[in-house]
Amino acid sequence: MAGAEKPTEVSRWKMFEGYNRRYNHFSPTLGCSMTFSIFFPPSSSPSPTHKFPVLYWLSGLTCTDENFIAKSGAQRMASAKGIALVAPDTSPRGLNIEGEADSWDFGVGAGFYLNAMNEKWKNWRMYDYVVNELPKILDENFEQLDTSRASISGHSMGGHGALTIYLKNPEKYKSVSAFAPVANPINCPWGQKAFSNYLGSSKSDWEEYDATCLIKKFNNTISTPILIDQGDDDKFLKDQLLPRNFEEACKSVNAPLILRMQPGYDHSYFFIATFIDDHIAHHAQALKG
Numbered sequence: 417m418a419g420a421e422k423p424t425e426v427s428r429w430k431m432f433e434g435y436n437r438r439y440n441h442f443s444p445t446l447g448c449s450m451t452f453s454i455f456f457p458p459s460s461s462p463s464p465t466h467k468f469p470v471l472y473w474l475s476g477l478t479c480t481d482e483n484f485i486a487k488s489g490a491q492r493m494a495s496a497k498g499i500a501l502v503a504p505d506t507s508p509r510g511l512n513i514e515g516e517a518d519s520w521d522f523g524v525g526a527g528f529y530l531n532a533m534n535e536k537w538k539n540w541r542m543y544d545y546v547v548n549e550l551p552k553i554l555d556e557n558f559e560q561l562d563t564s565r566a567s568i569s570g571h572s573m574g575g576h577g578a579l580t581i582y583l584k585n586p587e588k589y590k591s592v593s594a595f596a597p598v599a600n601p602i603n604c605p606w607g608q609k610a611f612s613n614y615l616g617s618s619k620s621d622w623e624e625y626d627a628t629c630l631i632k633k634f635n636n637t638i639s640t641p642i643l644i645d646q647g648d649d650d651k652f653l654k655d656q657l658l659p660r661n662f663e664e665a666c667k668s669v670n671a672p673l674i675l676r677m678q679p680g681y682d683h684s685y686f687f688i689a690t691f692i693d694d695h696i697a698h699h700a701q702a703l704k705g
Contacts, residue, residue, distance in 0.1 A: 529577030647681030
């Protein structure tokens with residue numbers, strides 16, 4: 417990261433007395449130009465040293481950094497609670513790797529928040545980007561943010577990313593939540609397609625990016641319950657998401673989980689917008705310290 421370029425602001429919009437700001441930068445980790453969005457809440461403190469805690473949001477398949485910012489309505493509660501929202505993109509872009517755009521559930525827009533082991537997909541290192549590079553960029557360029565007080569959340573593929581990143585780095589995040597996460601990817605078509613291409617054939621490598629496998633290593637390091645909302649009318653629930661597998665794994669090791677099955681809700685941002693305030697409040701409580 418030495419000598420990484422300063423991110424360039426490409427747009428801004430005022431919202432709930434704060435600002436949505438979008439940035440572009442070159443990512444040494446991914447080897448391409450990347451964008452990310454930040455919602456900065458209004459400063460309610462007269463102290464110039466006041467810093468906002470950070471909630472990272474990881475989006476799902478086909479999304480960019482803009483989906484959450486434009487559709488979730490999370491800014492209202494984030495503004496009230498004084499939490500900055502940070503939304504990265506979902507994969508490298510512009511590398512023109514053969515096959516990267518052949519399907520919507522693999523390649524561009526489908527980074528799965530892992531570090532690829534297949535040489536062809538060596539730039540697909542969204543895990544390192546989210547866990548290491550992006551926080552460093554925030555630390556070095558946005559003095560109003562306090563990345564030592566951070567939580568993480570996400571939707572679908574991004575819910576998978578939030579859960580696995582949190583479980584692999586509980587010391588870095590105060591709390592985790594997810595909407596309709598891909599909770600057991602080694603046992604669903606999306607995960608099997610992505611993992612076999614990005615990681616190869618070794619199931620032990622796959623398990624390192626599967627929340628249901630990772631939670632079984634639980635050693636009482638989680639102080640705040642994991643919050644998951646799942647719509648029971650989600651067309652991906654039965655074949656792709658498998659939240660009950662994660663729930664059973666949590667029960668087996670007494671890991672704290674709040675799994676809320678929401679009647680009649682689907683996989684869309686209408687669902688997310690309905691319950692996002694609960695998630696912001698959940699993280700605000702954990703970020704108080």
